[in-house]
Amino acid sequence: MKLKAIAIASALAVAGTAWAASVRDEPIQPIQPAKVTNPALVELGKKLYFDPRLSRSGFISCNSCHNLSMGGSDNLKTSIGDKWQQGPINSPTVLNSSLAVAQFWDGRAADLKEQAGGPIANPGEMAFTHDLAVGTLRTIPGYVAEFKSVFGSADINIDKITQAIAAFEETLVTPNSPFDQWLKGDDKALNDRELAGYGLFKESGCVACHNGPAAGGTSFQKMGLFEPYKTNNPAEGRAGVTGKDEDRMNFKVPTLRNVELTYPYFHDGEAATLEQAVELMGRLQLGRKYSEQEISDIVAFLKTLTGDQPTFVMPILPPSSNATPKPNPWQ
Amino acid sequence: MKLKAIAIASALAVAGTAWAASVRDEPIQPIQPAKVTNPALVELGKKLYFDPRLSRSGFISCNSCHNLSMGGSDNLKTSIGDKWQQGPINSPTVLNSSLAVAQFWDGRAADLKEQAGGPIANPGEMAFTHDLAVGTLRTIPGYVAEFKSVFGSADINIDKITQAIAAFEETLVTPNSPFDQWLKGDDKALNDRELAGYGLFKESGCVACHNGPAAGGTSFQKMGLFEPYKTNNPAEGRAGVTGKDEDRMNFKVPTLRNVELTYPYFHDGEAATLEQAVELMGRLQLGRKYSEQEISDIVAFLKTLTGDQPTFVMPILPPSSNATPKPNPWQ
Ligand code: HEC
Ligand code: HEC
Ligand code: HEC
Ligand code: HEC
Ligand SMILES: [Ca+2]
Ligand SMILES: [Ca+2]
Known part of the structure; x- marks a missing residue:
């Protein structure tokens, strides 16, 4: 990660000119910094994102599997869920996920708010129910007060919970990557290898699928176009949502x-x-066999897509009260 | 938590006078704010504290069981360890633990540095070995660079790791509680019930054991002096360290x-x-049966011991390299 380069770009940003669109006409556009319109809602969402009391065990929070210290995922093949269950699929990053056309590998949630209800009630993840999660938060005086001040009424429900979490997630964008600095006109932001890698990435057709500000997230595509993808993982992709056979492995x-x-x-x-x-x-996707040098150039380019990681103060969670149900992880 | 009161005390602190010792002669003294002499060492320790790659599974960090969003513990009866194992004992808070005479319930570690090596290699906690943990960190370029800049040499070993974690933990003090404000002369910091509770706490003899700046941590004491403590938990306390029968349940x-x-x-x-x-x-400890009112007053006093929680920016961990061993949580 080019921390120095990032620091300089931040300084430019403060000067107020650097957030203009790309000066280059490329299939990938710069990430814009988050525009926070309701900071109190975001702050509440951050607490909920870090709160393991949204899980049956009292041990697993969103941040367990989408660790914001580690790029917004868990760096495991598949996630560890309630009772150490082996998850079915790799945990995608929450960074920049607000930019995607839909949520989940198969797109079964339309947006972040719809998505956020999923893991709480998923028996392999947080293994709670919406009713129990809501009931737990209602017994925590600090949350009751905060929901009241954010929403104007003290009632806590799953709709407000997921709205707050989604508002926090919308702030999890990563502007200022070396590639974005280059897009905005800084010719020195990329070295020759990185530029060569980007050239290859464009010309050989990776951008047909990996495009837009997130360099992805704009469409569903078949995994294994030129050769089938060999895996023991039973996930079928988009077909599970549409029921259409042609969507298998999309x-x-x-x-x-x-x-x-x-x-x-x-x-x-x-x-x-x-x-x-x-x-x-x-x-698999382009029917093309790259040389080692080509692969290494493309990888060098891909590493220029690392942007400023969200930096924020760890939330302090409001304590439970005597009325809060006690988690029992082993039941 | 009295957030407003805490904010005011912080303002006083900035004015530079509020850290004087107590103006009252009491068996509990104010918590002093952390004096950071080596900020780079603390910053490295913070990363390690949050890094699940110090565990076999790649999932459990110090913060999993000593969650700094939740008062430095996990709010579970006993902790969840590697493979969801049920831990043998309640996780104590790391907040102000630098003030204690020794570490662990039975005091088997002399200080924080000695303590920090324990959980990494404990099969019921992080279930790794020191060699594997050290070997993992050595493959992470960001850590190699940071150990070099902090210690002057790039070699990573368990001694440096535990030294850095301990330096971070030493910053985890919680000054500025309402009780400390009262100790320093602010008569309005406690209300009548809280003062009555403190009066009872002192007069009935709680301070014989819960004394010093941490209101505890200064000695080992028998649990169950007047009546034996009934529990199914097999922990024997200090006897496990000293081998002496009279130390059972200390x-x-x-x-x-x-x-x-x-x-x-x-x-x-x-x-x-x-x-x-x-x-x-x-x-059990005083042979005294409190009325409901007395209990409620003492509890009101105990809640005035909640201080400023450590606030810091979530660390961003350096990414693994291709050479980093892959965690396999289910092996
Ligand atoms: C036990 C692990 C685990 C927990 C806990 C968890 N997630 Fe996830 N998350 C996953 C996995 C695995 C997926 C991918 C599932 C799929 O696509 O079928 C996912 C998908 C997502 C996505 C979609 C990202 C994308 O690019 O499609 C978002 C957003 C997300 N999670 C946010 C959250 C939030 C918010 C919480 C807490 C309320 C949470 N997650 C809790 C493992 C977890
Ligand atoms: C036809 C569409 C398509 C093309 C062309 C394509 N990709 Fe992909 N790419 C995908 C899909 C779909 C996935 C997810 C596959 C899966 O996880 O099973 C993916 C995944 C990836 C991943 C893994 C991302 C992650 O977080 O798991 C990388 C890296 C990647 N692509 C790079 C490239 C590069 C480099 C090229 C050009 C050589 C390229 N892609 C061409 C569709 C495409
Ligand atoms: C799986 C849960 C778990 C993990 C992970 C864990 N701890 Fe602990 N920790 C405990 C428990 C339980 C105890 C009490 C053990 C005892 O006293 O026998 C404890 C005790 C301590 C103590 C002593 C506090 C006191 O008042 O005596 C400190 C300090 C501490 N841990 C710091 C750490 C650090 C640093 C790490 C990471 C390197 C860590 N812990 C990882 C559960 C955990
Ligand atoms: C003779 C010594 C002694 C006296 C007197 C004493 N305590 Fe304790 N206290 C202990 C010990 C030892 C423990 C830990 C016992 C255990 O965990 O098994 C403890 C634990 C506690 C705890 C639980 C702390 C935690 O984090 O688990 C509270 C609260 C407490 N004491 C309050 C009081 C109050 C209030 C009084 C007076 C009514 C009092 N103590 C008197 C020795 C004492
Ligand atoms: Ca991944
Ligand atoms: Ca406890």
Whole structure:
């Protein structure tokens, strides 16, 4: 991560000119910084995102599987859920996920708010129910007061909970990557290898799928176009949502923003390194066999997509009261 | 938590006069704010504290069981460890633990540095080995660079790791509680009930054990002096360290700082509420049966021991490299 370069770009941003659109006409556009319209809602959402009391065990929070210290995922092949259950699929990053056309690998949630209700009630993840989660928060005086001040009424319900979490997630964008600095006109932001890698990425057709500000997240695509993808993971992708056979193995194209941080790769987490992922993408999606040099150039380019990670003060959660149901992780 | 009061005290602190010692001669003294002499060492320690790669599974960090969003503990009866193992004992808070005479319920570690090596290699907690943890960090370029800049040499070993974690933990003090404001001369910092509770706490003899700046942590004491403590938990306390039969059920007196946040109570986590804990302490340690009013006054006083929680920016962890061993949580 080019921390120095990022610091300089931040200084420019303060000067108030750097957030203009790209000066180059490219299939990937710069990430815009978050515009926070309701900071109190975001602050509440941050607390909920970090609160393990939204899970049956009292141990697992959103941040357990989408760790904001680690690029917004858990860096495991598939996630660890309630009772150490082995999850079915790789945890995607929450960074920049607000930019995607839909949520989940198969797009089964339309947006972040709809998505956020899922894991709380998923028996393999937080294993709670919406009613129990709401009931728990209602017994926590600090939350009651905060919901009241944010929403104007003290009633807590799942709609407000997911709205707050989504508002926090919308702030989790990563502007200022070296690639974005280059897009905005700084010719020195990328070195020759990185530029060569980007050239290859464009010309060989990666941008057909990985495009837009998130370099992904704009469409669903078949995994395994030129050769079938071999995996033991039973996930069927988009077909599970549409019921159509032609959607089998269609997945939401993942964002390549911060891909340096979101190892391991693919929906099954079976590619351990970026080199493996790029080699496979070339072969399976484009019918092209890259040389080692080409792979290494593309990887160098992909690492320029690491942006400023969201920095914020760890939330302090309001304590439970005597009325709060006690978690029992082993029941 | 009296957030307003705390904010005012912080303002005083900035004015530079408020850190004087107590103006009252009491058995509990104010918590002093942390004096950071080596900020880079603290910053490295913070990263390590939050890094789940110090565990076999890649999922559990110090913060999993000593969650700094929740008063430095996990609010479970006993902790969840590697593979969802049920821990043997309640997780004590790390807040102000630098003030204690020794570490762990039975005091088997002399200080924070000695303590920090324990959980990494404990099969029921992080379930790693020191060699594997060190080996993992050595493959992470960001850590290699940071150890080099902090220690002057790039070599990473368990001694440096535990030194950095301990330096971070030393910053986890919680000054500025309403009780400390009162100790420093602000007569309005406590209301009548809180003062009555403190009066009872002193006169009935709680301060014989819960004394010093941490209101605890200064000695080992028998749990169950007037009546034996009934529990199914097999922990023997200090006897496990000294081998002496008279040390059976002797535990380090826990700090009462932030006790509002560190539920459930006692080494077995069997007291769910502060009211239960106080009732039991009165009966078992002092042979005294408090009225409901007395219990409620003492609890009101105990809640004035909640201080400013450590606030800091969430660390961003350096990414693994291709050489980093892959965690396999289910092996
Ligand atoms: C036990 C692990 C786990 C927990 C806890 C968890 N998630 Fe997830 N999350 C996942 C996995 C795995 C997926 C992918 C599931 C799929 O696509 O079928 C996912 C998907 C997502 C997505 C979609 C991202 C994308 O690009 O499609 C978002 C957003 C998200 N989670 C946010 C949250 C929030 C908010 C919470 C807490 C309320 C949460 N997660 C709790 C593991 C977890
Ligand atoms: C036809 C569409 C398409 C093309 C062309 C394509 N990709 Fe992908 N890419 C995808 C899809 C779909 C996935 C997710 C597959 C999965 O997880 O099973 C993906 C995943 C990835 C990943 C892993 C991301 C993660 O977080 O797991 C990387 C890296 C990647 N692509 C890079 C590239 C590169 C480099 C190229 C060009 C060589 C390329 N892609 C071409 C559709 C495409
Ligand atoms: C799986 C849960 C778990 C993990 C992970 C864990 N701890 Fe603990 N910690 C505990 C428990 C339980 C105890 C009490 C053990 C005892 O006293 O026998 C404890 C005790 C302590 C104490 C002593 C506090 C006191 O008042 O005596 C400190 C300090 C501490 N841990 C710091 C850490 C650090 C630093 C890490 C990471 C390197 C860590 N812990 C990881 C559960 C955990
Ligand atoms: C003779 C020593 C002694 C006296 C007197 C004493 N305590 Fe304790 N206190 C302890 C010990 C030892 C523990 C830990 C016991 C255990 O966990 O098994 C403890 C635990 C506690 C706890 C639970 C703390 C936690 O984090 O688990 C509270 C609250 C408490 N004491 C309050 C009081 C009050 C109030 C009084 C007076 C009524 C009192 N104590 C008197 C020794 C004492
Ligand atoms: Ca991944
Ligand atoms: Ca406790």
